[in-house]
Amino acid sequence: MSAGNGPAGDRRRFLVVGAGLAGASAAWHLARRGHAVTVVERDVPASAAGSSHGSARILRFAYPDLDYVQWVQEATAGWRELAEVSGTQVLTPTVALDYGVTRNPAALAAVLARAGVAHELLTPDQARGRWAGLRPDTDVLAHPGWVIDAESTVHAMLGQAQSHGAHVESGFSVAGLTRTPTGLSARAADGRTVDADHVVIAAGGWLPDLLDGLDLPAGFRAAIPGFTVREENAFHFPYRDQGAARWPTLIHKRPEMAVYSLPGDRDAGFRGQKVAEYEGGSVIGSATHGSGTVDQANRARVVEYVREFLPGLDPEPYAETTCLFTTTPSEDFVIDTANDVTVLSACSGHGAKFAPLLGRWAADTALAGTAVVPRFGVQRETAGV
Structure with missing residues (x-):
């Protein structure tokens, strides 16, 4: 056939x-x-x-690999088409931030420049002046981003x-x-x-x-x-200022810990930020072995991170969940x-x-x-x- x-x-x-x-x-x-x-x-x-559950995934351009940046550019056309033909709001715009010693914002900015993606490199003080709830520890790359409503x-x-x-x-x-x-x-x-x-x-x-x-x-x-399958943990922390402008998404990588964060939107009752440690959960082999139970040691690490680096959030999570991550070695x-x-x-x-x-x-x-x-x-x- x-x-x-x-x-x-x-x-x-x-x-x-x-x-x-x-x-x-x-x-x-x-x-x-x-x-x-x-x-x-x-x-x-x-x-x-x-x-693929819930309302909070990150759409961003920043990759150290030009191929992936260009594929994100290509994917955005598909997102626009889906929104148009379905009449569904699948994306909510915000700003995407990248920082941290092992994130290397300057190198990411160079790749975005090659791809023609609009971006800014900000000092930590400039970033704090724009997003008072953050405490970045290096220069910050800012570029267009969105929150994906996965469900x-x-x-x-x-x-x-x-x-x-x-x-x-x-x-x-x-x-x-x-x-x-x-x-x-x-x-x-x-x-x-x-x-x-x-x-x-x-x-x-x-x-x-x-x-x-x-x-x-x-x-x-x-x-x-x-394939490595992990049962990751994600936590929602309330905004101290519920009337503040929409928070950015962020990826913060240090040798000690890699964290991603984004507005929780519907999942968080539109009142908090989703924060998680990347690859901080347990390796479970396959989804069949998932427990659905949040790891308390992971919770403690994320809470301590919020206290130190996200002062605009109350460091006590009001919601938490597990999520499957399936990755390849590359x-x-x-x-x-x-x-x-x-x-x-x-x-x-x-x-x-x-x-x-x-x-x-x-x-x-x-x-x-x-x-x-x-x-x-x-x-x-x-x-x-």
Whole structure:
């Protein structure tokens, strides 16, 4: 069967496993091209047990790697399109800040300059004068940023996929994938089955549990990088001045600790800032082993950080949660295909901002039968981000 996008004879049956940001985006891009798409989700779309729930993810441009900066520029066009076609507010503008000794704001600024992204480099005093609630310890890079409403984005993408004929099934935990004379068949734990010509696996933190049952070529399977799944912790701290201007997003990296922070928006009742230590949670192997319990030592580290560096926040969190982070050793994504199975790992440590682009890449890769972005192919070693 052809992998084209036009006549009815080119129409293929796709199964997308996982209804988070990556899977919803892949479904949207495949369905809009005229393919028959079924999305199955072990829980519900944007499940609180996964990586794509809630209203607070960061969209920023700053990377030390020019490729990633340019991909963010490309992704922003997809965000604008999604907002327009769905009528959903998926982004809220703010300012993105980067600072800290190991963040190297000046080097990041040089990369943004090469990409033509507007930015400023501020001294610590200048930054404190503009954002009185912060206490930066180095120069600060400031550039345009947004807060992503992840949950609304998932539903907007799935809504668009459904408008093009896609079907979404919740409570479908994939227990196995088998080959049939006409393609592939996925079986749920409750006995339901879905047949397809091609399967896109966008299972996030559950991906390690599924890989060995996908009937992938041995060489391809062996070349897939190891995934590290962490149960991260995030905390919401109230603003001391509830009437202050909207807070920025920030990434602050020091040798001792890397922290990210952003307005919590709906998740925080619009009255607090989300603060978390990057890769501060426990390594759990796969999402199956998540406890849903906040680590108290991590909580204490973040509280102490807020006391020292975010004086505009009350250092007592009023809400807290866990969240899954799935990363590769290089922090690159994995988007590649073999035997009519496309593996799509968005790497939730920094993948949310690329959601519209990841779905397009996954659709292109599935239809082409090879990685359309060679850097994300499983046979290639890549440098860290």
